Amino acid sequence: MQNFMYNTPTQVFFGRGVEKEIGPQLKARGYKKIMLHYGGGSIKRTGLYDKVTESLREAGLDWIELGGVAPNPKISFVRECLKICRKEQIDFILAVGGGSVIDSAKAIAMGLANDKDPWEIITGGKMPEKTFPVGAVLTISAAGSEMSNSHVITNEEIHMKRGLNTEMVRPVVAFMNPENTFTVSPFQTGCGIVDIMMHTLERYLTPDEDAILTDRIAEALLVSVKEAGPVALKNPEDYEARSTLMWASSLSHNGLTGCGKTFGFTVHKLEHDFSGVFDNIAHGAGLSVLFPAWAAYVYKDNVKKFARLAEKVMDIPVGEDEEATALAGIQAFKDYFRSLGMPVTLGELGVPADAYEQIANLTTANDTKKVPGFRELTKADLLAIYKLAE
Numbered sequence: 001m002q003n004f005m006y007n008t009p010t011q012v013f014f015g016r017g018v019e020k021e022i023g024p025q026l027k028a029r030g031y032k033k034i035m036l037h038y039g040g041g042s043i044k045r046t047g048l049y050d051k052v053t054e055s056l057r058e059a060g061l062d063w064i065e066l067g068g069v070a071p072n073p074k075i076s077f078v079r080e081c082l083k084i085c086r087k088e089q090i091d092f093i094l095a096v097g098g099g100s101v102i103d104s105a106k107a108i109a110m111g112l113a114n115d116k117d118p119w120e121i122i123t124g125g126k127m128p129e130k131t132f133p134v135g136a137v138l139t140i141s142a143a144g145s146e147m148s149n150s151h152v153i154t155n156e157e158i159h160m161k162r163g164l165n166t167e168m169v170r171p172v173v174a175f176m177n178p179e180n181t182f183t184v185s186p187f188q189t190g191c192g193i194v195d196i197m198m199h200t201l202e203r204y205l206t207p208d209e210d211a212i213l214t215d216r217i218a219e220a221l222l223v224s225v226k227e228a229g230p231v232a233l234k235n236p237e238d239y240e241a242r243s244t245l246m247w248a249s250s251l252s253h254n255g256l257t258g259c260g261k262t263f264g265f266t267v268h269k270l271e272h273d274f275s276g277v278f279d280n281i282a283h284g285a286g287l288s289v290l291f292p293a294w295a296a297y298v299y300k301d302n303v304k305k306f307a308r309l310a311e312k313v314m315d316i317p318v319g320e321d322e323e324a325t326a327l328a329g330i331q332a333f334k335d336y337f338r339s340l341g342m343p344v345t346l347g348e349l350g351v352p353a354d355a356y357e358q359i360a361n362l363t364t365a366n367d368t369k370k371v372p373g374f375r376e377l378t379k380a381d382l383l384a385i386y387k388l389a390e
Contacts, residue, residue: 001209001211001212001213001214001259001260001261002209002211002260002261002262003260004258004259004260004261006255006256006259007149007167007170007255008147008170008254008255008256009170009172010146010147010170010171010172010173010174010254011025011172011173011174012147012173012174012176012250013025013173013174013175013176014176014177014246014247015176015177015178016177016178016179017177018175018176018177019048019051019052019055019137019175019177020051020055021055021175022052022055022056022059022094022135022137022175023055023056023057023058023059023060023061024055024059025173026056026059026061026092026094026135026173027059027060027061029092029133029172029173031061031091031092031133032061032062032091033061033062033063033064033088033089033090033091033092034056034061034062034063034064034090034091034092034093034094035063035064035065035066035081035085035088035090035092035093035094035108036052036053036056036063036064036065036066036094036096037066037067037069037081037093037094037095037096037097037101037104037105037108038065038066038067038069038095038096038097038101039067039068039069039070039097039098039100039101040067040068040069040070041067042139042183043096043097043139046180046183048096048137048139048180049096052094052096052137063094064084064088064090066081066084066085069097069100069101069104070100071100071279071282072100072154072161072275072276072279072283073100073101073103073104073107073152073153073154074153074154074155074156075107075118075119075153075154075155075156076156076157077104078104078107078108078111078118078153079111079117079118081104081108082108082111082112082118085108085112086112091133092133092134092135093105093108093109093132093133093134093135094134094135094136094137095134095135095136095137095171096136096137096139097137097138097139097140098138098139098140098142098143098145098192099140099142099143099144099145099195099283100143102134102136102138102143102145102146102151102171103143103145103151103152103153104153105134105136106134106145106151106169107122107151107153108132109131109132109133109134109169110122110128110131110132110164110168110169112132113128113130113131113132113168114128114129114130116128118153119153119155121164122153122162122163122164123162127166127168128166128168129168130168131168131169133172134169134171134172135171135172135173135174135175136171136173136174136175137174137175137180138174138175138176138177138180138181138246138249139180139181139184140181140184140188140192141178141181141184141189141192141196141242141245141246141248141249142188142191142192142193142195142196142249142283142284143192143195143249143253143283144195144196144199144249144250144251144252144253144254145171145253146171146174146176146249146250147170147171147174147250147251147253147254148169148170148253148254148255149165149166149167149168149169149170149255150163150164150165150169150253151163151164151169152272154275154276154279156279159276159277159362160273160276160362161272161273161275161276162272163268163272174250176246176247176250178239178242178243178245178246179239179242181242181245181246182236182237182242183236184236186233186236186341187282187341188282189229189232189233189236189245189340190229190233190284190288190337190340190341190342191282191283191284191285191288191342192245192249192284193225193229193232193245193284193340194284194285194287194288194291194337194340194342195249195283195284195287196225196245196248196249196252196253197222197225197226197252198267198268198284198287198291199252199253199257200218200221200222200252200257201222201267201291201309202263202264202265202266202267202268202373203218203257203258203261203263204218204219204222204257204305204309205295205302205305205306205309205374206261206262206263206302206305206374207301207302207374207375210305211259211260211261214256214257214258214259214260214261217256217257218257219309219312219313221248221251221252221257222313223312223313224244224248225244225245225248225252226313226314226336227244228240228241228242228244228245228248229241229245229340230339230340232245233340233341263373264371264372264373264374265373266294266371266372266373266374266377267287267290267291267294268287269363269371269373270290270294270363270371270382270385271283271286271287271290273359273362273363274286274290274349274351274359276362277355277358277359277362278349278350278351278355280350281349281350281351284342285342285343285349286349288337288340288342288343288344289343289344289345289346289348289349289389290385290389291333291337292330292331292333292334292337292344292389293385293386293388293389294385295330295333296327296330296388297381297384297385297388298374298375299323299326299327299330300323301374301375302374303322303323303326304322306325306326306329306330307322307323307325307326307329309326309329310325310326310328310329310330310332311325311329313329314328314329314332314333314336316328316329316332345389345390346386346389346390347390353390356383356386357383359382359386360379360382360383360386361379363379363382364378364379364382367379
């Protein structure tokens with residue numbers, strides 16, 4: 001196990017009725033003027049908006065509203081919100097939604113704290129030195145942004161999607177009621193399941209020495225999500241299944257499943273440029289296509305680990321032929337993603353072959369940079385992975 005720093009400052013309120021805690025908790029922390037940030041308005045249709053604003057009102061807090069966050073949140077909208085937040089002199093951002101809303105809130109917070117353009121902060125290579133407080137009321141179990149140190153933003157003008165990892169963006173508090181995920185569509189539920197699993201798989205599948213305790217935690221999380229996923233899809237209001245997915249969303253991306261390990265999030269990097277160029281691609285759907293292809297391309301670098309994954313998560317016995325077990329495990333993940341209603345080929349995503357070159361150039365800066373991770377990948381490697389994903 002390698003040296004590591006584990007930091008989870010987010011205070012979590014989990015379970016039924018936690019919306020009542022929002023106002024009192026923010027007031028107790030000394031906040032007075034809140035920016036309420038949300039997406040397309042589903043929180044109003046489900047009644048969550050009323051619960052949140054009632055809690056703020058009863059606590060005597062003032063707030064403004066900035067809704068309209070789109071999937072794959074855009075830097076242009078972040079900039080518009082940043083101007084309003086500065087003018088209104090807010091002192092806290094409350095993101096009510098899923099990963100896109102929370103990531104948008106984090107980008108606005110970085111701009112407010114550091115008095116810089118958020119895109120410059122993300123791509124400038126210099127880590128921010130200050131933070132602005134963000135909280136989350138989670139409505140989709142997927143991105144794990146409610147406890148993570150990362151956020152991802154799309155610059156639609158240049159078709160580029162990029163992220164930044166820094167302790168400065170961890171939310172200070174998260175309110176997580178699994179009931180608020182009951183109305184999530186089957187497709188978005190499936191996307192979330194894939195994203196949760198991938199946050200742990202990207203930390204689990206490493207070429208270095210195993211951190212056995214961390215790996216066993218990862219395996220338990222993956223098995224739990226694998227079992228809860230079909231239950232939630234069959235019965236969207238199964239509280240226990242939705243609870244498992246929601247808590248796994250947080251644990252999968254708050255750093256726990258990567259303690260003592262080196263990882264590069266390669267598949268995430270590959271997917272970001274697909275959904276950066278094709279804005280209609282949901283992040284989880286892109287991951288469900290690219291992971292099996294990437295795994296089939298690199299598994300020989302650590303056959304034993306892929307075979308263990310197949311055994312511990314997909315219940316495939318390890319026989320004398322570890323390579324066969326590893327390949328069977330990769331196929332089992334692909335089949336599982338398909339069973340969730342997820343695409344498993346680039347054709348299903350609607351990505352034409354003539355776009356491969358453009359996307360590979362984005363990821364490798366026109367073949368001048370290698371993609372780090374399980375194995376360093378060149379532009380030629382990426383094109384080969386895309387072919388496997390057809």
